[in-house]
Every structure is written in structure tokens, then in C-alpha cells.
Amino acid sequence: MTTPTIKAPALEMMELLEELAAFSAPGPGISRLLYTPEWLRAQQFLQERMAALGMEVRLDEVGNVYGRFTGSQTAGKVILTGSHIDTVLNGGKYDGAYGIAAAITALHYLQQTFGQPLRTVEAVAFCEEEGSRFPLTFWGSGNVTGMYNGSEADSCADSRGITISSAMEACGLIHKPGKGPRREDIGAYVELHIEQGIVLEQAALEIGIVDAIAGQRRFQVKVGGTANHAGTTPMGLRRDALAGAAEMLLALEQAAVQTGDPLVATCGKLEASPGTPNVIPGEVQFTLDIRHSEAEQLERFCSGIQAHFERIAESRGLTLELTATLATTPAPMDEGLKGLLEEISQQQGRSFRTMVSGAGHDAQLFAPLCPTAMIFVPSRAGISHSPDEYSSPEELAAGLNLLTAILYELAYKES
């Protein structure tokens, strides 16, 4: 590999990030929910900025924004890079926005430095990924990759009853069911993102090269016992749903630790009924979130834990219901692109590791369709979805340079 020295302008990217951070609803951190006035202003700002940088700009029917430098070899497919513009409520200024700011900065720098690319490149600001306003996620990349076909827009409403269609209309967008923003011309997708975890910081590494985005299984678990008086019911005559749930959660943790990385298993939400200090809980409902980068191991763990829960329930005379609420398959990243990222990282003198992304990302929707790669930079204390989300300018610059270099390889090198 012979790559020229890449020195992407990190300062420009940082300024763009700050400019994007200004588009937010009032309150702590950044709140830029889909199809809100602040969301619309951010996407309008990006269109203007990309146009000013000489890109061909396009807004698709659902509000994804593209900026393109057309390649000299017009026959090939598009090299796409970017991330999502929306945030969670009271989120940080890096999640999503970093990947967009870096994509624009990288493509503009390459065009300024090396001229017209061989292959067409595009920066993208997907309209939505977080699922923070409407009860669906990946509305941006999902409409591009065919996960959605637009029919969801009329049936899906936010907590105030406003449908996606109405919200789009208020933004001047009209989405007709059908092919819509679906694209079949994407030849590769590369996404740069903050890690949103603590792995890189703990290991004091600059770069994470994603092996795979973990598959995820979610369950709603209902444990049924008998609500009874806390004072008058001897220990031996109880069917305590919460004690049973506690045994299950401890078993879950032990099984996850025993299975080892990259498996993670979490109970994030638990409700005990009737929820009165002097009444033995007669019912407990809790959630399970289980992730692994390999489908078979994920499946095996879930079956194993279900059987374990059943034994616990049976031994305590409790009832048990497990309902699957979400199942995504692991998305392995492209081996070739991963190798390329490792090579460039070494060349750039970056400390790095390959790692599984436990969080979901737009990249997982492209992975089955085209060569896809994902790059992480450290998140301070692993904090994300919070106003405290932070990565240092140096960390962000390292990611930008790696992204720029791989885009050079993909768009400027003769294949």
C-alpha cells in the first residue's frame, strides 16, 4: 500500500461539530429529534455547507441529506460515508454528528488535495437512527437499505400522537410509499463514530476497528407468584416473585461472565407489583438485553438462560413468561476493509484494536448489502447519550485521519 500523507483539517471538523451543536431544543445537552424545527435547521445548514464546499447536494424523501463529489469513473458504485443527524433527548454533541462532520471534512479535503476522485463519493447525514421520537429506529438508513418502505409513516406516531407523515409534512417532506429513498448504487459504506463504551479508554487505545456489530435479542420477562402480607406469611409459605427474579438476574450475570466477551447481558428495567413495602411482590416484569457478535453463540446463550430461568421458576412454584421483543442478527464488517483499516492505522502510528460494537449503528444495515466498515474513537468514561459525552480533539482528529485515508484508498486508488 502506498498512500500519500493524509493530514485532514481537524480544526474545520471541530468547527463544524460546534456549528451542528447549536441546532438543539432548549435544555441540557443536545436534543435534535427527528422532524423537529432544530432537526430541520440542522439538515438545511448541512445542505448549504456542502453546497458551499462544492458538493452536489440532495435531500431525499425522508430527509436524508447527501453531498457528492462525482468520480471520473462514472460507471462504478458510490463510496458512502457518514452517520445520523438526530440525537437522543438531552444527548451529546458527538454521537452521529461526529461521523457527518468527519465525512464532509474528509471528502472536501481529499477533493481539495487530490482533485476529482476516480469513484463517486458521498457524505450522508441520515435523518434518524436513535428511535427517540417515534417508536422505530434507523428510519434514515432503513429507508435507504430497504428495511422500511414508507408504509410505516402513516401508522407510526410519537407520544403526542403525531404521525411520521404529519411530522414530515411540517418539514416540507412528502414520503410516498414505494421505492422512495431506496438506493442500490452504494458500493461501500464507512462510518466513523464515538465508541459509546469504555473499552478503548480502559485500554488506552486511539482507534477501534469494528469486527462486527453485535446481534441483539430483547425479552420481556414476567414472573408470577402470590402477593401476600409481608408480616403474616412465613418464609416457607411464600411465592415471592421478586426473590425469584433476583435469583434469575444473578444467574444471568453469572452466565454472561462465564460466557465471556463479547457477550453482554443486561436487565435495565424491573417492576415489582404491587410495589408496597409490606406486601410480598406477586408479579415482577423485567427486560433482558442480550448481545453477541456471533449469531449461533447469541442463540445458545438465550436458550440456555431461558432454561435456567425455567428451572428457577419451577423450584419456587412461580410462573414464567418470556416474550421476545427484538431480534437483530449480528452484522460482520467487511474483512477487506478491516484489513485496510489495520494497515492504515499502523502506517499512521495509531494504537488500535479490533472490537465488537455492542451498540447498533447505521452500518449494520449496509453490512449485508455492500462492503462496510466502522471506526471507533474513545468516549471519555464510556459516557454517551448524555450531555457529558466527550472525546478529545486529538482523539477525534485521529479518527478523521483514518477515515480520510481509507476514503482515499477506496475512491482515489486504481483498483
Place this chain on the structure above:
Amino acid sequence: MTTPTIKAPALEMMELLEELAAFSAPGPGISRLLYTPEWLRAQQFLQERMAALGMEVRLDEVGNVYGRFTGSQTAGKVILTGSHIDTVLNGGKYDGAYGIAAAITALHYLQQTFGQPLRTVEAVAFCEEEGSRFPLTFWGSGNVTGMYNGSEADSCADSRGITISSAMEACGLIHKPGKGPRREDIGAYVELHIEQGIVLEQAALEIGIVDAIAGQRRFQVKVGGTANHAGTTPMGLRRDALAGAAEMLLALEQAAVQTGDPLVATCGKLEASPGTPNVIPGEVQFTLDIRHSEAEQLERFCSGIQAHFERIAESRGLTLELTATLATTPAPMDEGLKGLLEEISQQQGRSFRTMVSGAGHDAQLFAPLCPTAMIFVPSRAGISHSPDEYSSPEELAAGLNLLTAILYELAYKES
């Protein structure tokens, strides 16, 4: 012991119970909260009924209702029997009301059958015990025994902001702080009550003779960890407050089972924050309710479990705060009266056991002041504080006959 045959009129008691059940707010079961119109009508009804049965009737300043047959030996103290007229919201028709209906029926039967007692007897309908409207319990017996002095009436308000004083005024009651309804002339207190537990039913016994009313300790426990992304935080880098709480709850249960009856330990309420399926809980708050009939053992268990929780928190890098929210001391019942109840039960051919009351009762306030006894009859499936609360007429009649017989012993026998 030579006691004449006691055949108290169970039918009259059952009719009185049904009449009392009619005084309820709308909705499932019986709702007769302190100083509500239905509560007032019930206490007025009892005054009229007791007067019609030839009792001297008295309503005290907080709304306790007494009906008296004055004894021929006017010098002695009063033999008091009864229970509380209030119910929980959507409660049953036996909790409290049974003890009142039985007291009136027993005293009237004795007076009709054996004439004027030697010692003065009184039936009482305490105004409040449950704590369902105002944030205090035992407002009736507490004012009689000196636990309260009336100063609470102005400072204590229900969920709509109505103080006890205002609520009393609306019922035509005026409580002046000071001695008020306090009595120092009670020579013995006997209370008949449904068990509100499953012990008698499980053992197929007719009568429970209470050894002691358990002391109770309540705690609010706060476990602090770090909220983090469920997908991006490896198992080894977590400080999961809910996993820690689960380990504590399991340890609590195991320690309670190991300690053995009559110790009971319960977590009835648990809240995990932020409470989102894909976020590791950073904080858990839960309640502890621990009861035992012996003060020293109760204390030892609480200290032991606190130390155990601290070890669990430390080993997981979690913070722990335990706040004591309630501490009542165990109330042993009078040995002499217990022996008398056992003797009569045998004579009446009843199956019985002595047992600890895990629930609180008015009797626990009298126990430190005068010889006090308490009798239980079975509760179907241990259910109480529910419209489904039920004890059969035969079970209720067995309790009535035992109560009547001990009142005969206390009030009609030469000592």
C-alpha cells in the same frame, strides 16, 4: 376452671358484620377511611346499636366509640374488647369489623345470659388503625394509650391536603391537644381478629392464640453504581446497581430462611434507574421490611444483613445507603391470658396453636400497659386487605365463642 357452657349467638354477629359492610365508599370491597361520610355513618350506627342493646354509649374526641355494661364492683378497672372500624381502600369486610361485631355480640350475650358483670366491660370501635388515609397508623388506640396527644391533628394531612383536624371537624369532632381520649382505667384488653395470613389454614387449625405481635424494622436501601450502555460495556467493566441489588435480595431471603420462623424479611418495592432496557441501572432503591417477635433477634438479624449488604456492595464497587424508616418493638401478649385462652380452647374442643402475629394490631399498644390478649381465626388463602378476604361463618363463630368465654372469665368470675 369451671365455666358454664358459652353459646354466643353467631348469627347476630354475622348480621352485624353484614350491616357494617354496607358502610363503604363505592368501588370493589369495603372502603371506610377515617373521617369519611361512610366512616361517620358506621360509627353512628354502632352507637345506636349499642344503645339499643342497653349499653352506655360514648364517643370520644377522636371518634372512638365505646359501649359499656357497668360492673357491680365499681372499684375495678375496665375489661376492654374490640378492634378498629376503618378499612384499607378496597379492603374486606372482616379486618377490624369482626373484632367489633364479636365484642358487641359477646358482651350483650353475657349480659343477657348471666346478668350484670362483676367488672365493667366495654366494647370499642377504634376510629383508625390502618393508616390508609393519613400518614400515621393506630390513630384510635394510639390516642387512648398515649402514643398520640392530639398535636398531630393539625400537622398531618391526607393526599388532598386535608388535615386530620379539618376532617374531624367535618365529622363534628373537635380534638383539643392534651389528655383528650387518653385512658388509664383499662384493666385488660382482648382483641379478636382474622389472621390475615395463611398459617392457620395451612395447618387446618381453628384458633390462633397470639404469643406476641412482631416488632418491625423498615429500611430504605439505595445502591449506587454507574449507568452505562448495555451494548458497549463489557461484563467486566460494569458497576451494575441492579445486579448488586439482586445479590442482596437473594442473601436476604437465604438469611431469613436460615434464621427460621417467626422471622420474616421482605423487599416489597424496588425501583431501578434510569429504567431503560438498554441501559445498565446506575441506581436501585428498595425497601426492607423485617419482623420478629423478639427484640434481640430482630436487632441481630438487621445488623447481620446490613453487614452482608456492605460486603456485597464493596465487592462490586457499589455504594450503599441504608436508612431506617420504621422501628417498632415486639409486643408480647400476657402469659396469664394466653394460658386461659389455651385452657378454654381445649374445653371448647377447638384445634389451636400459639403463634406470632406478623401484622400490627391495636393490641400491641395495650400490651405494655395492661394484660392483653389476641385471638386469630383463619383467613382463606391468607388473603386480606382485599375484597377477597374471607373467613367462614363457622370459623368466625369459633372465635366469637372463645372471646365470649374469656370475657366471662375476666368479668364474671370472682378473682
